[in-house]
Amino acid sequence: MSIETLVKCEENQVFEQDGSLILDNQYVFIQLPSGNIKVVKLQKDTNVSLGKFGTFHSNGIIGRPFGHSYEIYDRDQVKVIKNVAFYEVDETDANNKEILDDPSKQKLSYQEIEKLKKQGLEGQDIIKKMVESHSAFDQKTEYSKAKYIKRKEAKFSRVFTPVKPTLYSVWEYFFSKNPGKIRDMRIDTLSQILSLANVRAYTKMLVVDDTQGLVVTGVMERLGGYGIVLGIHDSENHNYDIVRYMNFSKKIHDSLMTLSWQQVFKEMQVPFNYQDESTLSEKDLKYYLRRKTDYERIRDTREILWKGEFDGLIVASQYQPESILESLMPYLSGSRPIIIYHINKEVLINACVHMRISKKFLNPQITESWLRQYQVLPGRTHPSMSTSGGGGYLLHATHVIINDSLPTPIPSYMKQKDTLEGADKSSEYHNNNAINETNEKINLEQNVISENYLMNNEELQEVDNKKARLD
Amino acid sequence: MSFLRYKTLIEEGDLVIAYLSRENMTPLIVDSQKTYNNKFGTFKHKDMIGKEYGTKMPSHNGRGxxxxxxxxxxxxxxxxxHRTQILYVADISYIITYLDLKPGSVVLESGTGSGSFSHSLARTIAPNGHLYTFEFHEERAKAVKKDFEEHGLSDLITVECRDxxxxxxxxxxxxxxxxLDLPAPWEAIPAAKGAFKQNRIGKICCFSPCIEQVQRTCASLNENGFVEIKMYECLMREHDVKTIPIYTVADAINKIKIQQDKKRKRKDQNEQDDANSSKFKQDPPNLYVTKTPNEAKGHTSYLTFATFLPVLDDE
Structure with missing residues (x-):
């Protein structure tokens, strides 16, 4: 197909509402002149208050595309203002030599500014007035003039920008407001989780999410309604608060299923007492039907979990990773990814050792993401002076299948160990004692061996060589 | 369709990645007539058929x-x-999230290079999105087109050879x-502006290794009306887990004592001391530690992002 015919197809194709319009009854993030972000559920025919920056009528932005900035005028009306990336700042001969920190340079007093505001003067005009009455403004360098105006804009401007809820903007809001709630997960780390877990349409993902639903949100978006995300949650009811801010369609919402840790295990099943609906009073029936729906949802979700064949396991939880693996690995297909997030590396180290001792994990490794933002301005390009100190760690591996009926080459030292200690090497992967055992038994010589334990051919050969040297 | 749908069992004609070690992997198209030989032994393709993906397969002679x-x-x-420089997972992941890609997104990529990033893009925008990718090197464009066909991605990706x-x-x-992964992205930015769907917000990413390229790119993005111009660097660092013994000063003293004992033994030729000297030797406690590799990726490229604003009715 040529590009031209494809273009025609695209034009005729009606896309689902892709979230590019500001709509009634949907969440929107509003960036304020101060740089802060406010989250609003827009309702038509209402006023939206932005605190000291003013109030606007919601109909002014509903139906418009995301992207533009708006200035409030005439009390609650809005107009689109030209959004500019950056102004070219030319350096002049002015320098900081004569600049003293002296508030008296600004002739306008606080009271006078308030009076101007009452007279109905708008943001930009106030800033203009302030620049005019600043006695030393011309002595400033062009850079500090720009800085001064920017600082005043943050205070007096009435320009706001509705921000489209995307995984990035939703993350940004929660990360800046309360990073602990999302377990300090940075967006680059979250992005890596979604890539490494190969999340895409037509997959069945198992997610253990204690990040207010941030990870589940990312997975749901990448599934796009084609697939299943089964969230295993803490407490009795899930707390995936973040999901709702994305304005997902019903189709995408329907891809989310949830179970509590208690509901994961078969022995915890409480049978439902089915009753004859015609014998119940109206009030009782309502209650009965709700309980029945709940019971059936949980029953069906459990069936889906126990059937297994999941395409990936993502963990971002406060609970011990080894115990989570023990509970959920049986439901994962072969050659599928396992990704465990934690803000504390130490938690992942133990889990990594557990994975190496088990035979079911190929190439477990711990990685850390590093992100740095730069200021790029003509003549003033440099990395940001302060940045996030860490975005958490990932432990990732691939689920592999060892068929014990096939002969597998066992290195000589392993055979020896088997006969000496009678260790059952074919036991289940979740051998809780394995870690303790190794802890106790490892000595200087065995160190080299244990860490490379069943890794791969090349490393095994190398280990054999090392072993030979040690002997 | 193996890039777009998972399979459980291996069948004839499947693309299988043969994993020998972290540094040694090979793509294989399963053909029951064929045999794959490497330094670990002989592997018959027909033995793979019917096995579950992820299976550990011994070689025919049991050597590896x-x-x-x-x-x-x-x-x-x-x-x-490796027909060209490829993108790494840290960059790929961050770009996909920042560009707000998901099933249904329509994306433009230039140049295609080895098609490695195209695979990641196609994965994310499937099943109803589309990727238009442009490569000015004719041989490369042909090669990736063949890859996309073999991997069942032809319906999702349109490749064109074009400067x-x-x-x-x-x-x-x-x-x-x-x-845009081009030596001079600023030359393509005006055309990129026109490629955007005009009535909605859009995102652009320019991928350049040099800071001078970034500065020219930013200037061009600004001139062409793009806003929220932001630049990042993203890297992934490994932490290798291992165990180390933690010796104490007492161990250090013991070690000297043992050495002295040995010397004395040699002098005295007295073998009765043997039992006494060995009792000092004790296994030290072990500690799990991590270490970053001595050499790691220090720079891949700078990622310059910007936002395309929807065109207003009066523009």
């Missing part, structure tokens, strides 16, 4: 083994014939996101 992995864009990045800096993209008003 390999894992039969399902293809993913990440694994493909490892095994892709976009000179001739533009030939598409207008349809894409949601643009990715």
């Amino acid at each position: 083994f390999m894992y039969l992995l399902h293809s993913t864009p990440e694994l493909w990045t490892h095994v892709v014939p 976009v800096c000179k001739d533009g993209f030939g598409i207008t008003g349809i894409v949601h996101a643009v990715f």
